[in-house]
Amino acid sequence: MALPPEKASELKQIIHQQLTKMDVHSRIREVLAETIREELPPQHQQLSQEDLMKALTRRGIIDDVMKELNFVTDINDKEITSTPKPSTHFVDRQTAMLKKTNIDPTRRYLYLQVLGGKAFLEHLQEPEPLPGQICSTLTLCLHFRNQRFRSKPVPCACEPDFSDGFLLEVYKESLGEASKMADATTMLSICDPVHIVLIKTDTSGETTLVASYFLEWRSVLCAENRITNVAVELLGVGTESKVSVGVLNIRLEMYPKLNKTLSQEIVTTQFSLERQKTAEKERLFLVYAKQWWREYLQIRTSHNTRLVKIFAQDENGINRPVCSYVKPLRAGRLLDTPRQAARFVSVLGYERAPIIGGGNSKQEQWCTLLAFLCRNKGDCEDHANLLCSLLLGFGLEAFVCVGTKAKGVPHTWVMTYGIDGIITFWESLTGHRYIHNPIKPDDPPIVEQPKPLYPYRTIGCVFNHHKFLANCQPTDAVEVCAFDLHDESKWKPMSGEAIKSVCSPGATTALPPFPPLCASSVDAAVTSNELELQLRMLVVEHRKDLGLSTVWDDQLSYLLSPALAAYELERTTGVSSGNEEFQDAIRRAVPDGHTFKGFPIHFVHRNARRAFAACLRSPFCDEILCCRGDQVRLAVRVRVFTYPESACAVWIMFACKYRCVL
Numbered sequence: 001m002a003l004p005p006e007k008a009s010e011l012k013q014i015i016h017q018q019l020t021k022m023d024v025h026s027r028i029r030e031v032l033a034e035t036i037r038e039e040l041p042p043q044h045q046q047l048s049q050e051d052l053m054k055a056l057t058r059r060g061i062i063d064d065v066m067k068e069l070n071f072v073t074d075i076n077d078k079e080i081t082s083t084p085k086p087s088t089h090f091v092d093r094q095t096a097m098l099k100k101t102n103i104d105p106t107r108r109y110l111y112l113q114v115l116g117g118k119a120f121l122e123h124l125q126e127p128e129p130l131p132g133q134i135c136s137t138l139t140l141c142l143h144f145r146n147q148r149f150r151s152k153p154v155p156c157a158c159e160p161d162f163s164d165g166f167l168l169e170v171y172k173e174s175l176g177e178a179s180k181m182a183d184a185t186t187m188l189s190i191c192d193p194v195h196i197v198l199i200k201t202d203t204s205g206e207t208t209l210v211a212s213y214f215l216e217w218r219s220v221l222c223a224e225n226r227i228t229n230v231a232v233e234l235l236g237v238g239t240e241s242k243v244s245v246g247v248l249n250i251r252l253e254m255y256p257k258l259n260k261t262l263s264q265e266i267v268t269t270q271f272s273l274e275r276q277k278t279a280e281k282e283r284l285f286l287v288y289a290k291q292w293w294r295e296y297l298q299i300r301t302s303h304n305t306r307l308v309k310i311f312a313q314d315e316n317g318i319n320r321p322v323c324s325y326v327k328p329l330r331a332g333r334l335l336d337t338p339r340q341a342a343r344f345v346s347v348l349g350y351e352r353a354p355i356i357g358g359g360n361s362k363q364e365q366w367c368t369l370l371a372f373l374c375r376n377k378g379d380c381e382d383h384a385n386l387l388c389s390l391l392l393g394f395g396l397e398a399f400v401c402v403g404t405k406a407k408g409v410p411h412t413w414v415m416t417y418g419i420d421g422i423i424t425f426w427e428s429l430t431g432h433r434y435i436h437n438p439i440k441p442d443d444p445p446i447v448e449q450p451k452p453l454y455p456y457r458t459i460g461c462v463f464n465h466h467k468f469l470a471n472c473q474p475t476d477a478v479e480v481c482a483f484d485l486h487d488e489s490k491w492k493p494m495s496g497e498a499i500k501s502v503c504s505p506g507a508t509t510a511l512p513p514f515p516p517l518c519a520s521s522v523d524a525a526v527t528s529n530e531l532e533l534q535l536r537m538l539v540v541e542h543r544k545d546l547g548l549s550t551v552w553d554d555q556l557s558y559l560l561s562p563a564l565a566a567y568e569l570e571r572t573t574g575v576s577s578g579n580e581e582f583q584d585a586i587r588r589a590v591p592d593g594h595t596f597k598g599f600p601i602h603f604v605h606r607n608a609r610r611a612f613a614a615c616l617r618s619p620f621c622d623e624i625l626c627c628r629g630d631q632v633r634l635a636v637r638v639r640v641f642t643y644p645e646s647a648c649a650v651w652i653m654f655a656c657k658y659r660c661v662l
Contacts, residue, residue, distance in 0.1 A: 103167070103255065108182045110168040110217055112194065113251040114140060114151065115229075117160040120246035124158045134203050138210070140248075141197040141374040143515040144168045144217075145190075150374075153201065162248065167255075168194065184221045184262050188270050191509045193217070197374045198234060198245075205607055207375045209237050211245050212315050212368060214512065220252040222267045227253045238353055238365050241317035278508040285321065285502045288495065296492055299472050307410060307460030308470045309402045310494075312366040312381070320510070323503040325366055325381075326400060326465045327514050329389035334517050334644040339431075341390040343572040344643040346431035347604045348386075349377025368512045373645050383428035384412040388464060389514070391416060391426070399467070401425070403459035403478065415462060415483070423483045425454050431571060439479045452479045465503060468494040520642040527606060527648070532557075532638040534608035535652065539625060539634065542616075546626060553633035556655060559585045560598070560637035564651040567600060568641050571649070590657050594631070597624050598655040606640070606648060621654055629658035 103109060117138075126136075137153035138160050151164040170187055182190075193214040200208045211234035220228045232248045235241055289310050297303050311319045335341045353365035365379065369386065372378040384400045391398035397417040405411045414426040415436075423436040437450040458476040462469050462485070469491040473481060485491050502508055540550045562585070566578045590596045599621040603611050615621040627634070634656050641649040 105256065106181055108170045108187070109255040110144075110170050110220070111165060111253040111255055112142070112168060112217070113165045113253070114162040115249040115251055116162050117246050117248050118158070119244070120156075120158050120160060122245065123156045123160075126156050126158070136200060136202045138162075139199045139201065140164070141199060141370065142166055142168075143195045143197075143370050143513070145171070145192050145513070146516050148515055148518055156200065160246075181256075184258050184260060188218060188221055188262060188267065190218075191274055191506075192513050193509075195368070195370050195512055195515075196232075196234075196248075197371050199374050204610070205605065207377065209315060209367070209371055209375045211235060212237060212371050215250070216271070217252055218267060218270075220254055221258070222262045222264045223252075224261065226257050226261070227251060235316070237315040237371075238317070238363055241315070274509045278510050281501050281508050282510070285498055288498045292492075292494055296470055296472065299492070300474075303470075303472065306471065306476050307402050307404065307458070309461060310468070313364050315365055315367050315371050318510075320366075321499070321503055322366075322400070322402075323463050323465055323468055323499050324511055325369075325385045326388050326392070326463070327505070328392040328465065329386075329514060329517075330393040331390060331517050331644065334519055335390070338391055338394045338396060339433075339574070340572055341394065342387060342426055342428070342431040342433070343649070344647060345383050345387040345390070345428050346571075347643055347647045347649045348372075348383065348645070349604055350380070350383070350429050351377045352379055370512070370515045373515065373517070376645060376647060380429055381412045384414050387414045387426060387428040392464060397464075399462040399464050401456075401459050402461050402463075403476070404457050405455045406457060408457070411456065413456065417483065417485065425456065427454075433574070436478075436483065438482055454478070462491075466496055466499055468499060517644040518646075520644060520646045520648075522606075522640070522642045522646050522648060524640045524642045528638045528640045531606060531608050531611075531640065531650070531652075532636060535612060535636050535638065538608065538612045539636065539654075542612075542625060548626070548628065551633055553635050553657070556589055556633060556635040556657065557637050559589055560635060560653045560655060561639060563598075563600065564637060564639040564653055567602070567651055568639070568649055571602075591659075594657050594659050595629075596655065596657045597627070598653055599624050600651060600653040603650040603652070604648065606650060611650070611652060615652070615654065624654050624656045627656045627658055629660060632656060632658040 120138075136156040138156055139153045140151040140162065142149040142151075145168075147168055149166040149168075151162060154160045154162055170182055170190065172182060172186055172190060194217050196211075196213045196215055197209070198211040198213075200210050202208070213232060213234055215230075215232060219230070220226065229249070229251050232250055234245050234248060236243045236245050293308075293310070296308065309322055312322050312325065313319055331341065335344060353363040366381045366385070367375075367378050369389075372382040372386065388398045388400045391414065397419075399415045399417065401413050401415050403411060403413075412428075414428055416424045416426065418424065425434040425436055426432075427434070434452075434454040436452075436454070439449045439452075456478045459471055459478050459481055460476060461471060467485075469485055471481065471490075472492045473490050475481075482490055500507065503511070505511070505513070536552065543550045559582075562578050562582045566576065566582065569578075570576045586596055586598075597620075599615070599618065601611075601615055601618070601621070603614070605611070616625070624634075635654070637653050637655075639651045641651070643649070
């Protein structure tokens, strides 16, 4: 029974490590020197392999080695090439127990192992992290058919030590839950790739999108021993989308073993047909879009300056129809209302796509949803696409609006079209809502016109997952815009069939599937306590530098909690409540002749030093933290509100009470 080459090399490596650990080589050298010196005559100083083995056996060295090696054989599967683990391996008594997972024997699984990385040249000069030292890390995030996974973070290095396995269930929805296990032919028709996103987290907790890759896993269907190894070259994002950032070594394995594998020719032909079908659909849509654009320009020559965006580049620099970035997204039990969804999207961080060099130019980068969620921050387009998808999931008729705000800065926001004709704008970066009451320029001057409260100036187009409409009214100013989307004299629509041909789920293999939202992994109470303790230490140090002592009032700190809860409730629902009880409690806690001051502030990160530095920049907060007087008592309260994807709204309130001495 011959071992495959990869198993043989693995076994050799394990044996070599164990021999090195037992220091067997030095013991063999000692036996060799002793045998030559004592047992061989001076004229015969050559020792045969057989003589050496006898000497090693006599001194018990071979027995010691055999005791340290523990042979484990899988009795259920004698065929070594088809076992998921090496059939023979030594057991290291110091290593932690591996986690086991239950596998449904009636289901088909793809086991994806990441066996390390190499050629991450950006981290060539990274020093080896010291034990316990905080360092920058790399994390892999995976999505496959509504299943999401995250690797353990590993220190940034030229050869990052990724060593994770992910068990992906392979199924086909159209066959139903009770269907038989998917065979090779059925799996060949499942064209969803494994989306791999690489995130870098620096020492301050800031995240950066390093790479986004779509792995074609179906090559394993034609592997003879159900296992295939692939070296995946990851390319950068945005302006660096043509630059290699590193290589991942990945092993793919099917469970249970396929009864019949496909030929390489069949798999290659399937890939080729899918590419041709996608390319043809994209070509036909491009031809249609060009014709539609020519017709739009013929309506009015000034239309060529309006922000009518039909295509947008994703993080890999690929042009995709904007309608493909939106899809009805249900949050399950994670979000209960559309307004809560708007609050969730607003606490995801805002960051413009980075550009190399100066100037005010903006790098366009509409991220795929997985890249946006894993990084926990993105540009206004990413926020608007996610909010629109969630509102569509809640049954609203929602659209992403593309236009400008003050000073002609390009911007995107979300609009909902009520069944009663009420137009509501949703600002995805803040969660604010605005009712749109258009100004009617034809009305006589005596008629009072509404004053718009929203920051938007112009609007070029609106779109969702199956509609795209361009503004063809005489002016694109939002305040006078009529949103009668069914009136083609005001809004020029694109063909719904044309959009569906390239943007509906499964229409082309080029569309990345939408991932589900994940519940928060942040413990709100523990995180609130940790941040509060860190802020207390920072306040004590700050006042000590000013020559001031610090006395904390724990009861006053606790009384600040209702205010923070009310602030978050108001941000979510727009309704303020509980202010009377809070004021009554504070009046009772502050004695006569004393003064109370409080300063609330809101953050979407959990970095105590960053938050404290921002607070000091406020003169009101600085006045509290540097308070002087008689019987000065300080208070601080932190309240962390968790949302899906481990997004957090962090409310902090500093307060003090003291007796004025004039």
